[in-house]
Amino acid sequence: MRGTLSDRMGAALLMAPLLLFLVLAYAWPFLGVVKWSVTLPTPGLGQYGALATDALVQSVFIRTLRIALIVTMVSVAAAYAITMVWVRGSPAQRIIAEFCILVPFWISVLTRAFGWVALLSNRGLINTWLQSIGFISEPLALVRNEFGVIVGMTHFLIPFAVFPLASAMRSLDERVLLAARGLGSSRMRTFWTVFVPITRSGIIGSAMIVFVFSLGFFVTPAILGGGRSVMIAELIYLRIFQSPDWGLGAAISVVLVLFVGALMALLFRHVRPKQLI
């Protein structure tokens, strides 16, 4: 909706405190990071040049994208099923689904990551159980690799994927589904040709949130990857706190932020913000 000029001025004024906070808390520090990236250790675009040639940085970038993509697909698919139960299930099913969605929010990300270690490690619950029933002789490598990282991240991100999907599914007119069945379409066909396409905006919103989130993941990959499956955020941390190579760390940060910014811009061209909530 477009109001008059004074309406829009009013809206801008109402948002001013929030905008001010965002500028002070995010934009200002980010400008500092940008400054580091072009001044440390020497002024110039040298660090960006190094990024373009550094094989380690590139391999971490590619791994991060790969993990983020897999996590996004698995999270959104799982969230889609959970959301269907939450929005369209019987009253008892709804309560159980809601519980499953909300409980993870009450447990710290650190606790959850260690929980997965306890489950997935060589002497963890899953491996010892599988060995005790004689299903495997050697423990499976479930953690300290990409698999462990993907499991931990997916588990963390599913609840975030639920909300855009729930909003899309709630606004769907039940009669449209009845109409499809009345016209001769099976439940399966109705799901794929009517239900999924109509909730498309929710799927896109959900996928973008999960994808952007997973690009910047730090704690989960650091614990479940065990240093062998380093993702971009961990690389930045290593460059700044351990190497210390502040210029390169800052340059990676800037590239990551620009990449995420470009993705968000793409998202908002396809779905309107209100469809994400």
Place this chain on the structure above:
Amino acid sequence: MQQPGRAAEIKAIGIGKSFGSFRALDDLTLNIGRGEFLTLLGPSGSGKTTFLMILAGFVQPTVGKLFSDGVDITERPAEQRAAGMVFQGYALFPHMSVEANIAFPLKVRKKSAAEIKRRVAEMIERVGLKGHETKLPAQLSGGQQQRVALARALVFEPGVLLLDEPFSALDKSLRGQMQAEMKRLHQETGTTFVFVTHDQSEALALSSRVAIFNHGKLLQVGAPDEVYDRPANRFVAEFLGEINMLPLKGVKRADDGATALCEDRAITLRGNAEAVNGNAILAIRPEHMSIAREAAAGENGIAATAVGSTYLGAATKLDLTTRQGAKVTVSVPNEVAAAALIKGNSVWLTWPAEKGFLLPDGG
């Protein structure tokens, strides 16, 4: 509900539906003839929509059987019945173009691309949507969306078309236009139409038969003039339009009708075989009563005084009170109303013997 292109004949036997302790539909038995235009009429919560949903297969009846062309379809799921259905609010697929919406039932039936193209084009032509093929439903007006819904429901030549208050969202002039269009589509396709509405004038204008529902019960089924002129009970009489009720005493059956006393004046009724003896209610539609200076000997009439009027353009609705205090409304030419309204002017209300009918006292 059977091979395409052939109108279905539907029999509902003893259908009942309860939601918890609420009885939405009670022991309904109804035959819907091949190619007829049946309207289910009643106030909201009367069971008419529940019955339509049972016909479509979206709701399972608690008891009773449903037959289509003699085949028991009570347990058959909606997608296998494939009755054409037009929903309140149309329920178009918002992500599909007009063309894709109409093609949907044909694609489900795995028709060839060439056949789908031909039949969709034919249907678009028939409902007057040419030039809108690639638009999305959100880009169409209410009337156009209505046409898409009709086209989508008719394109696969269903044996029966079910319509759930399809015109409730349209303004009055568009409504009249769509009603005429639907009547034309009914004649052209020859399909059985079952139409749900709470608008009595719509029901009377469109249908070959009207079924009147209240509180989950089917009260009467008949041709529009039949249910309008000879309603089975007070509810039907009142629901189908304005009606005057006058208490009668000493009702006696006579040849081809009855005689009675109305406000101490002898009156006669003709053509009402179910006349009751004793006390009853005389019901007459406002347009069947006239205003006169005198009632001739042997003519049905009672004295009354005009108390108010509503100008309707083509006629005036005149409110009167009889000597014994009954309130009566008549629809009369404007100048008659003006004359009757002169203060204190006592007039006579008269009506033809065949236009009044009897309802049981208190019922």
